[in-house]
Amino acid sequence: MYLQLIEQVRHAIELGALRPGDQLPGIRKVAEDLVMNPNTVAKAYREMEHAGLVVLRHGAGAFVAEIHGKDPGGDQRKMQKGSAVVRRAVNALRDLGLDDGAIRRLLESELAEVSPEVHPKEVHQ
Amino acid sequence: MYLQLIEQVRHAIELGALRPGDQLPGIRKVAEDLVMNPNTVAKAYREMEHAGLVVLRHGAGAFVAEIHGKDPGGDQRKMQKGSAVVRRAVNALRDLGLDDGAIRRLLESELAEVSPEVHPKEVHQ
DNA sequence: GCCACAGTGTTACTGTAGTAGTACAGTAGT
DNA sequence: ACTACTGTACTACTACAGTAACACTGTGGC
Numbered sequence: 001m002y003l004q005l006i007e008q009v010r011h012a013i014e015l016g017a018l019r020p021g022d023q024l025p026g027i028r029k030v031a032e033d034l035v036m037n038p039n040t041v042a043k044a045y046r047e048m049e050h051a052g053l054v055v056l057r058h059g060a061g062a063f064v065a066e067i068h069g070k071d072p073g074g075d076q077r078k079m080q081k082g083s084a085v086v087r088r089a090v091n092a093l094r095d096l097g098l099d100d101g102a103i104r105r106l107l108e109s110e111l112a113e114v115s116p117e118v119h120p121k122e123v124h125q
Numbered sequence: 126m127y128l129q130l131i132e133q134v135r136h137a138i139e140l141g142a143l144r145p146g147d148q149l150p151g152i153r154k155v156a157e158d159l160v161m162n163p164n165t166v167a168k169a170y171r172e173m174e175h176a177g178l179v180v181l182r183h184g185a186g187a188f189v190a191e192i193h194g195k196d197p198g199g200d201q202r203k204m205q206k207g208s209a210v211v212r213r214a215v216n217a218l219r220d221l222g223l224d225d226g227a228i229r230r231l232l233e234s235e236l237a238e239v240s241p242e243v244h245p246k247e248v249h250q
Numbered sequence: 251g252c253c254a255c256a257g258t259g260t261t262a263c264t265g266t267a268g269t270a271g272t273a274c275a276g277t278a279g280t
Numbered sequence: 281a282c283t284a285c286t287g288t289a290c291t292a293c294t295a296c297a298g299t300a301a302c303a304c305t306g307t308g309g310c
Contacts, residue, residue: 001269011230026286037270042287059277059286078221079231085221086231089214096203096210100236105136106204106211107232111225126297151258162298167259184258184305 001036002044009048013064015083016076024054024062126161127169134173138189140208141201149179149187 012018024030027045031038045062048054055063093103137143149155152170156163170187173179180188218228 007226007230007233011234014227014230027288028286038287039271039289040269043268045287056287057277058275058288061277061286078223079227082218082221082223082227082231083235085214085217086228086235089210090232090235092210093207096207098203098207101132102139102204102207103211103236104232105132105139106207107215107229108132109136110208110211110215111228153258163259164261164299165297167261168296170259181259182305183260183303186258186305 002040002047005030005034005041005044006048006051006053009044010053011079013053014075014079018064020064020066022064024064026061127165127172130155130159130161130166130169131173131176131178134169135178136204138178139200139204143189145189145191147189149189151186 009018009024018024024045025033027038027041030041034041045054045056049056049062052065055065057063090103093106098106134143134149143149149170150158152163152166155166159166170179170181174181174187177190180190182188215228218231223231
C-alpha cells in the first residue's frame with residue numbers, strides 16, 4: 001500500500017505534475033483522501049526521502065527534492081510519449097475483451113521474458 | 126509472493142500451457158525452483174483450489190481443474206493476440222529508454238484512468 | 251494380499267513486515 | 281506566546297513467509 005503511494009508520487013514527478021520545490025499535501029490529508037492510516041503515509045514519505053525523491057522538514061512539510069534525475073526534462077518527454085504508446089496498447093487489449101488482471105499478467109510475462117526472476121526489490125536499502 | 130505464483134499459474138492456464146487434468150509439479154519441487162518455502166507454495170495451491178483453478182488430492186498431487194472458464198479456447202486466442210500487442214508496446218517503450226518500473230507505472234496509470242481506485246482484491250471468496 | 255517406501259499435500263508453530271491507532275515534538279503565522 | 285499546522289515515535293494487531301513434523305496415496309517388493 002505504501003509502495004503504491006510511492007509509485008504514484010514517483011510517477012507524478014516523472015510526468016512533471018509535481019516539480020522540485022512543490023509542497024506535498026500533509027500526511028493526514030493524504031491519509032484521509034486515500035482512506036489509509038496516517039502512519040502508512042508517513043512510512044511512504046520517509047521511504048521517498050530515503051530514495052531522494054522528497055525532502056521532509058519536521059513541522060514544515062514535505063517538498064519535492066531539487067534533483068531526482070540527471071535529465072529531468074528528458075524523462076517527462078519519454079513518459080509522455082510512453083503514455084501514448086500504453087494508451088493505444090491498453091485500448092487494443094480491452095477491445096480484445098481482456099480485463100485488467102489479464103493485461104497485468106501479459107505485461108509481467110513480457111517483462112520477465114528478457115530479465116527473468118528480477119523482481120523490483122532492491123529499491124530501498 | 127504466493128499471489129505472484131497464483132498469477133503465473135493462472136496465466137499458464139489461460140495461455141494453454143497447462144491443460145485440464147495436467148498434474149502440477151509438487152510443492153517442494155516448485156519451492157526449490159522458485160527459491161521459496163514449501164509452505165508458501167502450499168498456500169498458493171490452496172488458494173487456487175479455492176478459486177477453482179486446480180484440484181488438490183492429498184497424497185496424489187495437484188491437478189488443473191476441468192472447467193475454469195466458459196470459453197476455454199477463446200481465452201487462449203485472446204491472450205495470444207494480446208501477447209503480441211504487449212510485446213510490440215514493450216519494445217517501443219524500451220526503445221524510448223524506459224525501464225520496467227516506469228513501464229509498470231504507465232500501465233497502472235492508464236488502467237486507473239477508466240476505473241479508478243478499483244484494486245484487484247475481490248478474487249478470492 | 252500385504253507391507254515398506256517414496257512421493258504427495260496438510261497442519262502446527264515461529265519470526266517478521268505492513269497497517270492501524272494514539273500520543274509526542276517541531277515549525278510558522280498570528 | 282499562542283495556535284494550528286506539520287512530521288515523528290511508540291504500541292498493538294494482522295497477514296505473510298519460513299521451519300519442521302504430520303498424514304495420506306500410489307508403487308514396488310515380498
